[in-house]
Amino acid sequence: MNKIKTDLSIGEVSKRSGVTISSIHFYENKGLICSHRNSSNHRRFSRDVLRKISVIKIAQKSGVQLKEIKEALATIPDNKTVTLEDWSRLSKQWHNQLDERINQLIALRDNLDSCIGCGCLSIDRCRLANPYDTLGDLGPGPHLKPDGVEYEDASSEGDTCLTKSS
Template identity: 65%
Template sequence: MALARELSVGEVAKRTGVAVSTLHFYESKGLISSYRDSANHRRYHRDILRKISVIRIAQQAGIQLREIKAALASIPGDKTVTPKDWERLSTTWRQQLNDRIDQLTDLRDNLDTCIGCGCLSMKHCRLANPNDILGEDSPGPHIYHGEPLFGPDKE
């Protein structure tokens, strides 16, 4: 018996472990697409299973939905995501993940120098005020409204 080329929304939800409401959400955001059959039921091509797997893995890695959508736009809607496609997508996201790891490591390693200081212009505050950048404007405490307070380019 041949496998059906199309799946109902319930079948896709069961196969992927994603709630039906999540599938509808993904569709509303343009991440996946379905079509309506003659009975006006939502149907998905079987290839959607891999695409949803890519979405879930990317989300677990912290990739934003808009970035996932842009990446998936390079794969035609009814085409199966291939290992080569996945290699290309994951390579693109790898640097973002490395940057985030660096930022979190910096935060972890410098958090104890910032807790409770109450003054963002202290010269020793490596997290929020590396090299006393806020002290260049004026003495005393400052409220910081600029770039992120930590990260690899902030020292």
């Protein structure tokens, strides 16, 4: 019947996915995708690989690392065909990660805004810069100081406003 041009060469995959040949090698090497060989030892990819590369690219744009993408792809039953169900599962999972990243950035932006005029740039004082502050806990905003103030420590100890003080 009028069915399928069977498998794809690496060149075809590259052209159609927009991913370089070397990257395809790389992904195969890392175990994200697989291929078989023809009699000339050339890679042949089932068309399915295009979907997998779609998944890879989308996940990467969402900030997911290859390692994780690999694991996710590995959960696909026979490691062969990405079904709608698979895709749905993965995209939901990544959606959550995306949401988290978005929320973090929004929190950061809002803090940035509230800090623009505050002058609390000292790492001792500013939530934004504080390594122990995960951005989301903690209440009161940073201190507002009059313009051009030079910051001095109260002493070498009592110099925190949100950090160590009880």
